[in-house]
Amino acid sequence: MKLSKVFRAALDLVVPPLCWVCREPARGRLCGHCRQQLPWIEPLVPRRRGSVLQQQWSPLEFEGPARALVHALKFHSATALAALMAEHLVDALPPRAFPDDATLVPVPANARRLRQRGFDHADLLASALARRVRLPLDRPLRRETSVFNGQRGLGRSDRLSGRGLQVTAAGAVPSRAILVDDVCTTGATLERCAKALLGAGAFRVGAVTYCTVP
Template identity: 40%
Template sequence: MTALDLLLGALAPDRCLHCRAPADAGALLCSGCRGALPWLADGGCARCGLPIPCAPGRCPARGTALSASWSPLAYEGPARSLALAGKARAPERVAAFLGAAMAQRLPPRLRAGSPVLVPVPADPVRGRRRGADHALLLARRLGRARELPWRAVLARPPAPARHRLAAGRRRGIELAPPRALRRAPPVVLLVDDVHTTGATLSACAVALQAAGAQEVRAVTAMRTLR
């Protein structure tokens, strides 16, 4: 999505966020792009969330603190445009759409054990610039639809502490619970918009386990397939 697309979207809101064709009043996508959304079938790797089962020892989530991952959409085509709009100019509307999709398709195995939804914390600088926390919006929508509690118990430390270049550390990302948190919920569903490498989700899971969580799963609106 280019700067021109964002400007046109602000001037003509009833246009598809993906192809810019006319859309129904209040709709995010035209009928064609809604039909082209890349839905993922539940039947791939339950650990990393990829749509095809991973070969033994080849799962990207092996060795991480995540016990399961799931996403209803691939991060492609119209879904990618939704994710970008959710961060740039229509966070509430996109969160309502994606939150409903996540709630409708959420597998029972991820709801087992009375989990608490925990949004992945936003970067403080980016959050202030965007004016909205997309992961928190998704957690609230999903929680209401599925009657699951949510708690924003994670926070990102200042950037210098997060981006360390020590050899062997994957991306150097560290997340820690705020000092007021004494115990994390026993079963946690981490919530975010897009699952890419899984490094941030894994770092969140480590922090939650350090605070007492027994199991950490991840649910995201979309999953990259590469």
């Protein structure tokens, strides 16, 4: 057993870990009750009109404990949750969601947010997922800072159209890429990223997100 694991086990005896969703004592990062409340859905996301994505997978609805886990990862620096979310993805998605010749590509964070948070949640999730499914990880995408500083302040129609979001691919891109992000809201971000990869020479681009807004 690694020293860190011994330390963790000893710490758990003194301070029992709390569920990240309901803050009750729990074994692991999610209590049994919250685990049962996870809003699983049919994971193959219906194709949006005009989509350039080959396939999109998302096993959970952006609701309840799934939403709480995403917020904890994003806003409370609960970086250890990335491993739990990767575990959920691997458990819920079929093997064909992760073809042998694919490379995982995290959806790039907004530069300003990255500076504020100090970590990139999509990158953490993609890294944890890459370790689990034993696929390579590449980071060819860059998100340009625009006058809008991201999409959060924009209305739904603006976000749907991808307004305020510029993504470019730098250097060589994998021929088969799977974009990884925590949430798919409108799909505009994934489409922009996929177009950047296809424009830079990728042959096929799919996507995996932890949850989605149906």
